[in-house]
Each structure stands twice: as structure tokens, then as C-alpha cells.
Amino acid sequence: MTDWAARQNSDGGWAYSRGCSWAEPTAFVLLAQSTGSPGRASFLKAGKFLASLMRQDGGWSPQPGVEESTWVTALAALLPEDLISEQQRRQAIGWLKDKTGRDSSWLYRLRRRLDGDKEELPEGWPWFPGASAWVIPTSLGILAFERALRRGASDRNELQDRIDQGKKFLLARQCEDGGWNYGSIHALGRDGDSYPETTGIALLALNGVPRSSQLEKAKAAARRHFSGCRTAEGIAWLRMGMAAQGETIASAVDPVRRTNMDDALMALAAAPRNPLLT
Amino acid sequence: MKSQFTRREVLATAAAGAALARCSKAPRRFPVSNVSIVKASGYSMDVYDTVYRMIAGHGLNVRGSRIVLKPNLVEYDANTTINTHPMIVHAVYEAFLKLGAGDVRIAEGPGHRRGTLDLADAAGYFSTISQFENAFTDLNTDAVAKRAIPNPVSKLNSLYLPHTVLDCDLLVSIAKMKTHHWAGATLSMKNLFGLVPGAVYGWPKNVLHWAGIPETIVDLHHLFPKQFAIVDGIVGMEGNGPIQGTPKAAGVLVAGRDPAAVDATCCRVMGIDPKKIEYLRIARSEENLGENAFRQVGENIRAVRTDFQLIEEWKSIRLAA
Numbered sequence: 292m293t294d295w296a297a298r299q300n301s302d303g304g305w306a307y308s309r310g311c312s313w314a315e316p317t318a319f320v321l322l323a324q325s326t327g328s329p330g331r332a333s334f335l336k337a338g339k340f341l342a343s344l345m346r347q348d349g350g351w352s353p354q355p356g357v358e359e360s361t362w363v364t365a366l367a368a369l370l371p372e373d374l375i376s377e378q379q380r381r382q383a384i385g386w387l388k389d390k391t392g393r394d395s396s397w398l399y400r401l402r403r404r405l406d407g408d409k410e411e412l413p414e415g416w417p418w419f420p421g422a423s424a425w426v427i428p429t430s431l432g433i434l435a436f437e438r439a440l441r442r443g444a445s446d447r448n449e450l451q452d453r454i455d456q457g458k459k460f461l462l463a464r465q466c467e468d469g470g471w472n473y474g475s476i477h478a479l480g481r482d483g484d485s486y487p488e489t490t491g492i493a494l495l496a497l498n499g500v501p502r503s504s505q506l507e508k509a510k511a512a513a514r515r516h517f518s519g520c521r522t523a524e525g526i527a528w529l530r531m532g533m534a535a536q537g538e539t540i541a542s543a544v545d546p547v548r549r550t551n552m553d554d555a556l557m558a559l560a561a562a563p564r565n566p567l568l569t
Numbered sequence: 570m571k572s573q574f575t576r577r578e579v580l581a582t583a584a585a586g587a588a589l590a591r592c593s594k595a596p597r598r599f600p601v602s603n604v605s606i607v608k609a610s611g612y613s614m615d616v617y618d619t620v621y622r623m624i625a626g627h628g629l630n631v632r633g634s635r636i637v638l639k640p641n642l643v644e645y646d647a648n649t650t651i652n653t654h655p656m657i658v659h660a661v662y663e664a665f666l667k668l669g670a671g672d673v674r675i676a677e678g679p680g681h682r683r684g685t686l687d688l689a690d691a692a693g694y695f696s697t698i699s700q701f702e703n704a705f706t707d708l709n710t711d712a713v714a715k716r717a718i719p720n721p722v723s724k725l726n727s728l729y730l731p732h733t734v735l736d737c738d739l740l741v742s743i744a745k746m747k748t749h750h751w752a753g754a755t756l757s758m759k760n761l762f763g764l765v766p767g768a769v770y771g772w773p774k775n776v777l778h779w780a781g782i783p784e785t786i787v788d789l790h791h792l793f794p795k796q797f798a799i800v801d802g803i804v805g806m807e808g809n810g811p812i813q814g815t816p817k818a819a820g821v822l823v824a825g826r827d828p829a830a831v832d833a834t835c836c837r838v839m840g841i842d843p844k845k846i847e848y849l850r851i852a853r854s855e856e857n858l859g860e861n862a863f864r865q866v867g868e869n870i871r872a873v874r875t876d877f878q879l880i881e882e883w884k885s886i887r888l889a890a
Contacts, residue, residue: 306710307707307709307710307768308686308707308710310710310711310712311711311712313710313768315768353768353769354712354713354768354769356712356713356714356715356729357713357715357729357769358715359769361769361771362771393779417771417775418770418771418772418775419769419770419771419775419776421776421779422770422771422775422776422778422779423775423778423779425771425772425773425775427771427772428771472681473681473772473773475773478750478751478809478813481809481813486681486682488683488684521687522684522687524683524684524687525684547687547690549684549686549687549702550686
């Protein structure tokens with residue numbers, strides 16, 4: 292059992308491994324703690340740290356020194372109910388609704404058309420405003436919007452459309468080997484290889500997608516990755532991804548856990564109900 | 570109102586102005602810096618002495634200084650040579666301590682994989698460098714501060730950068746000698762992409778791509794004026810680098826205080842024309858990339874030139890024989 296309070300920084304947040312607090316590990320530690328019975332004082336202190344990262348534009352900054360709202364806004368929208376108010380969640384979702392990858396801007400699409408590239412580019416989410424969409428922020432964006440729908444958001448059609456687009460984006464970025472990497476499937480015509488962790492998170496975000504040969508190929512890739520994976524990050528995301536696809540996979544490997552993220556992700560993967568999907 | 574200038578004065582002023590305009594367009598001259606090329610046939614214990622002598626030969630005064638070593642850790646594939654060999658990083662680490670550095674840290678922020686320590690472990694850093702975890706900082710998740718880019722050439726005006734590198738006295742880029750499918754070659758300057766924090770910009774650090782790859786390489790180079798560069802070309806990568814290429818033994822280490830000079834020299838060793846590598850052209854202009862622009866120490870380039878295979882899209886950068 293991880294003693295999260297002992298690892299908590301004085302500002303209430305958690306570091307990735309050591310040093311200053313960041314939004315991402317703090318959010319994942321809180322999500323992991325929410326599956327058990329967290330120490331109330333530590334939990335609320337962390338919530339205050341995260342709330343301090345909320346910005347005027349409704350988005351969230353990844354660290355107190357960063358004056359930009361980024362992809363971590365999706366994590367804020369996924370926080371447990373007692374840590375984020377309904378208004379804050381709405382604002383976070385509102386910020387996310389305005390963000391798409393730069394590769395889906397009309398100018399970029401036009402340029403591609405003029406270059407003879409007719410491939411459809413569904414809308415995903417970028418890590419940082421003004422950049423392209425990638426697999427991890429798109430997966431987190433889908434999960435955040437699904438959470439908002441489950442909580443009765445009023446703009447259902449708009450959210451559902453972005454979820455559908457995000458899932459299409461993920462399916463379009465599936466590597467030839469069936470899994471996912473960060474989101475680049477070809478470079479100068481050569482196929483990129485997938486990674487365990489990104490394959491797992493994409494499968495998690497693709498929960499509810501009807502069975503298809505494409506999905507079966509992805510699950511086969513996940514099983515392949517799982518059999519050789521030695522990292523906590525990879526094992527945890529693969530377990531969560533496959534569980535979301537209705538398949539339980541158990542590992543004989545007890546991976547080395549080097550960071551707070553490793554511990555938090557392993558705790559989430561072991562939880563009977565994944566808070567990212569509730 | 571009567572003019573206060575005579576015709577002769579006006580003409581003289583115009584001539585002086587034209588001369589000044591010509592001067593401002595004259596290429597900037599860079600001081601001739603030393604670049605050492607040392608033969609090293611493999612990753613054996615001899616490398617420790619070779620690296621020490623190579624660094625000591627540049628006469629750096631690092632007594633009491635805070636040094637950050639930035640290797641090139643990208644992905645791990647047992648079948649190829651993507652990353653700086655851990656033995657080279659360890660040899661550089663030991664060399665700077667022996668030269669009296671006050672603190673030496675190894676720091677890296679990979680652009681594709683999020684588990685930096687897992688990647689370092691797979692690449693052999695834990696087994697080669699004792700107490701590796703204590704000597705290492707993950708630049709993707711280090712505390713950051715915003716820095717304005719001086720005279721930016723890219724579309725960026727500022728970047729968030731990790732305190733570990735902003736606060737050091739000397740940044741040592743320890744790159745792998747590789748071809749690169751977007752930049753032509755990846756060496757000590759391109760290696761600085763790993764300084765940009767993933768926890769802010771993501772994986773990959775795509776903001777840099779949109780701002781222009783060659784241009785942001787040069788901006789990062791300018792942000793860190795106190796650098797030393799070492800390139801591991803004992804076994805580099807040719808073909809579809811920086812990840813999917815094949816190992817290529819060049820059997821050399823290249824080092825110097827001027828990263829652009831080191832990279833231009835590496836290009837020649839690889840059989841690549843440095844004047845055709847855009848980031849080098851932006852950083853130095855063609856006039857400052859000639860063979861005589863640097864003082865080669867140790868091996869002669871021709872004696873160690875090993876042409877790296879180039880993919881079709883980059884065939885035009887081949888250096889004439």
C-alpha cells in the first residue's frame with residue numbers, strides 16, 4: 292500500500308518522481324486514491340493545489356510556473372466529484388471544446404488537399420495549444436467528454452460529436468502492427484512501431500466501440516505487448532485498456548515502480564472499477 | 570529653407586551609407602575553434618581514458634562548476650543503436666569529476682517515450698553507471714521557467730525550460746552520430762530538443778516542429794551559449810535515422826567547444842555536406858562551414874570518413890568525394 296501522504300509535497304501536489312508538483316501526477320494519485328479510502332486532509336490539500344492551476348480561460352496549467360492551459364485540462368475534468376465543482380468542470384470542458392489539433396485547421400486541410408492528400412483528418416486534441424493532435428491527449432479528451440456526458444452535460448450533441456471524432460482519430464492513427472505509438476504511424480512512407488502504454492490508453496478510450504477486425508488487431512497487439520512488457524506504465528495502461536474491452540489480463544511480472552505515476556497507474560489498473568470510466 | 574549640406578557632403582554621406590549597408594550584409598565571421606576527432610574502435614574500458622584525454626585537451630576550466638550532461642535517449646531497440654552508449658556518458662561523467670567539476674548531472678527528456686527511467690534502464694544506463702538514478706534528472710518533468718529566445722529565427726519567442734539546464738555552468742551535449750529523416754543529420758545541436766519539457770509541450774514536442782525544425786534547433790543552440798559537444802560515432806546510425814536506421818561503425822568520437830563546428834565536422838566524417846544541412850546554414854552561414862573554418866585536432870577527416878547510407882529523400886546532401 293503506497294503511503295501517498297508521505298510523498299506529498301508541502302504545496303499539496305505530487306511530483307512525477309521527485310521535486311516539484313505537477314498537475315498530471317497529482318491528478319493520477321488522486322484518482323488512484325479515490326478507489327480506496329484516502330486520508331481526507333491530504334486529499335483536500337491536493338485538490339487545493341490542483342484548483343490553483345485553473346486559469347481564467349477555463350483551462351488548467353500543468354505546473355504553477357506555466358502561464359498556459361494545456362492537455363492537463365482533460366485530467367482536471369476527470370477528477371473525483373468532491374475535488375472539482377460542477378462549474379469548474381464545465382469550464383474545463385468548454386476549454387477543451389475549443390481545442391483541436393492544428394492539423395485539422397481549415398488552412399492545413401486546404402494545403403493538404405492542394406498537395407493531393409485526400410485522407411480524412413478527424414479531430415483530436417493536442418498536448419499544447421497550436422500543435423497537432425496526438426494519441427494520449429486525444430484519449431484523455433474522449434474520457435473527459437464521456438465523463439461529462441455521464442454527468443448530464445447539456446451540450447450532449449456537441450460533446451458526442453467530439454467523442455466520435457476523437458475515436459475516429461485514434462482508429463486512423465493505429466499502427467500497422469495493430470497498436471498505437473504517440474500518434475505517428477508513418478515517417479517518409481515507413482511504418483512506425485507501437486508502444487505498450489499508448490496501445491493501452493487508446494484501447495481504454497475506444498471503450499464502447501463496436502467489435503471489428505481493426506479492434507481485434509489492436510487487442511492482439513496489446514496481448515503481444517503485454518507478454519514482453521516490463522514497465523509499470525506499460526503494464527498498467529495495457530491492463531486498463533484491455534479491461535475496457537472486456538478482457539482481463541494478468542501479468543506474472545511485478546514491474547519496478549520508479550515514479551509516483553508508476554504507483555498511481557498500477558493502483559488504477561488494480562481497481563475493480565476504473566474511475567476514468569465512471 | 571536653404572539646405573545645410575553641400576552636394577559633396579550629400580554624396581559622401583550616400584557613399585558611406587552604401588558602404589555600411591554592404592558591411593551589414595557581410596557574413597558574420599566566427600572565431601576558429603578546435604574540433605578534436607579521436608579514433609575509438611569499440612565500447613571497451615579504453616574509452617574512459619580516451620574521453621578524459623579528449624576533454625582535457627580542450628582546456629576547459631570546470632573547477633567547482635555545475636555540469637549537465639545531455640545524452641541522446643530516444644527509444645530502445647536491441648537491434649539497433651539509437652541512443653548514446655552508456656559507457657560514453659559514464660566516461661564523460663568521470664572525466665568532468667576528475668577535472669574538478671563541483672557537480673555533474675546527467676539529464677534528458679526523451680521526445681517519444683514517457684518512461685524516461687525505464688528507457689534509460691533498457692538502454693543500459695542503470696547497469697553501467699552506478700547510482701544512476703541519483704545522478705539523473707528527467708528534463709521532461711523537472712521544474713521549469715520561461716525564457717525569452719534572443720533574436721529568434723523560429724516562430725517562437727520564448728520557451729519553458731528546465732531549471733537543471735538553466736542553472737548549470739556548462740551544458741555538455743553527448744549526441745549519437747545519426748542520419749535523421751527530417752533534419753538530414755542529428756548530432757549535438759539537434760540533441761538539444763531533449764531539453765524541452767514534455768510535461769509542458771507533450772510527447773512529441775510538436776510545438777518545435779510547427780515552429781520549424783531547423784530554426785528551433787538554432788534557437789535552442791542560442792539559448793545555451795556555454796556548451797561543450799561530444800558526438801558518439803563509435804557506432805552511429807545510417808539510413809532511416811534517428812530510430813529505424815541501421816548501425817554504422819564510424820569508430821570515432823568528435824568533440825569541441827563549438828557545437829556547430831563539431832556537427833559540421835561530424836557531417837564530413839559521415840560523408841554529408843554540412844552546407845546542405847539547414848540548421849547549420851542558419852547557425853553559421855555557408856561561409857563559416859568550410860573545412861578551414863575549424864581547426865581539426867587529432868585525426869584527419871579524410872582518414873576517418875565513413876560514408877553513412879542516406880535515404881532517397883536525402884541523397885542530395887552527399888559530400889563530394
